[in-house]
Amino acid sequence: MLNTLPSENEMYRALVDKDASYEGVFIVGVRSTGIFCRPTCSARKPKRENVEFFPAAREALASGYRPCKRCRPLEPAGEVPLWLRGLLAGVEEDPSRRWRDRDLRDLGLDPGRVRRWFNREHDMTFHAYLRARRLGLALGRIRQGDDLAGTAFGHGYESDSGFREAFEKYFGATPGRSREKGLMHVTRVTSPLGPLVAGATDEGVCLLEFTDRRMLEKQIETLGRRLKCAVAPGSNKLLDRLQTQLAEYFDGQRREFDLPILAPGTEFQEVVWEELRKIPPGWARSYRELAESLGRPGAQRAVGRANGDNRIAIIIPCHRVVRGDGTLGGYGGGVWRKQFLLDLERTK
Template identity: 50%
Template structure:
């Protein structure tokens, strides 16, 4: 049992040794792949300069990493201590149950010990964990067509009003409304971390986290999709991350991602035209204006380019000045230069 916080050198050696004593002590993020792993992961070990260590999976996720498919660090039964596994199985089999302290005591669990585990591992209390699980279960049922009333009572709520209030506090809209959730997270790239936003239908946000207009873009996206944003994991995030990694490795020239890009009719024309520009090819703003049907709308095209919320995949970086100069990129001119150089070298 590790009684103190280990040094970076100690954690890296534990990773090399696949030392099971360090399970629950740290999570390792691999910068080159964007993956986070358990100390005992059997995957090929990265170089020390390509890793960073986190106390738990929550912090790894918050820093843009996604779970390894080999060691599955998000799977509770593998990372949880032996004493907690019976309770986790009970929670899984009875997701609607509201666990009280006296019930935990009856099963032989110390309520304070359970609380400490969930606070340390997930960053939230045991009861908050249960509430989030019930709300997520109910939201999934509602999306599948079940009524709000059915969903509420199946998830263990005694009153419809209590369920609706809790649901709205957590998601920002009432159950049964037209609102939807956009799952957001951060993902690492060679050019710095990017914020990603997805729904079950597709990708709606991909921006560098230091972009000045990011907050405005988030607000606009929420209004146009009538959505609220919740940090979390989603299969679509994994798919986008995989294809982005392939792009940065020079192995992908075209993306296969469903896109959600609400905007004006003119913006839609500009973004559609951007998607037609081949990998490694550039156009001037004037040429792009001609493609959308109004050669005089150069400034309007530039504005629409700047309002694109899905960087790289909708390739606004392929638009340059008429004289060949590299200008006008929300993610920064240095990134635009890198992306164009990368594409020219990998044509």
């Protein structure tokens, strides 16, 4: 993976369509005006020969472009776009409501566009999001001791068995058992590099990944099983602290994170992740050096794999490992993000 930007054809099409699923993926500079915009800017669309694409606002600024006053591309990417706010407010007002494509069209929304936005921002379909939202609320009720049948009916499930089935599918536990288990909250965090999904139990932060990483939903499920806890959308104290510290980090006000970490893996993975945390900010080490410091000279491939399996981006700094020749090497979140993080840490 050398460059994660989509092709110029694809980006120009997204620009013309104001496709919100490309928010956080690219920034467009308009040569004729010297202004740069988000993909969904409401300004008139520039001619193809006048545009230049960048992975992020930072690069557009470095090329001399000014931020657009209309779409404000310097504000964190991944905020809920205006066109979707009415729908999300409707979901929060009545999470048990069933939404059909017809209902979306009644709100003036294109169901395909809604689907694409949820796929990109939450890595799940709109209907999976609705189910997860209902289940999160249901789980809260269960913890407060509501009886199961009441919970099931109160959250839009026709029967208790339907509720159990949906619950098992998404959280890997039956409602009855979840009473005894821990709970992992999963929330969305915005950043200058695009939105991330963060997860934490009361004991530790266990997930921080860019939302465009594939297999994210599966990863959350696996993590829930490993930690033997149920998963619900929402926040908790650790996630609140994480959001604050991450904002400070991107502002250049923070170098180290002060958060308990929960990173269960194989013995080897855990040793590698521990070693990664010893690389100070502003530094980078090679896969070879890392293997040698673990007493496993020659194991740089295995080290590279364990590095790529890291689930807590930025905090377990897998971006601080580069190739022996000084080139960046790969990064799960895309090489442009790795470069951004290393630059950010070096300038402090």
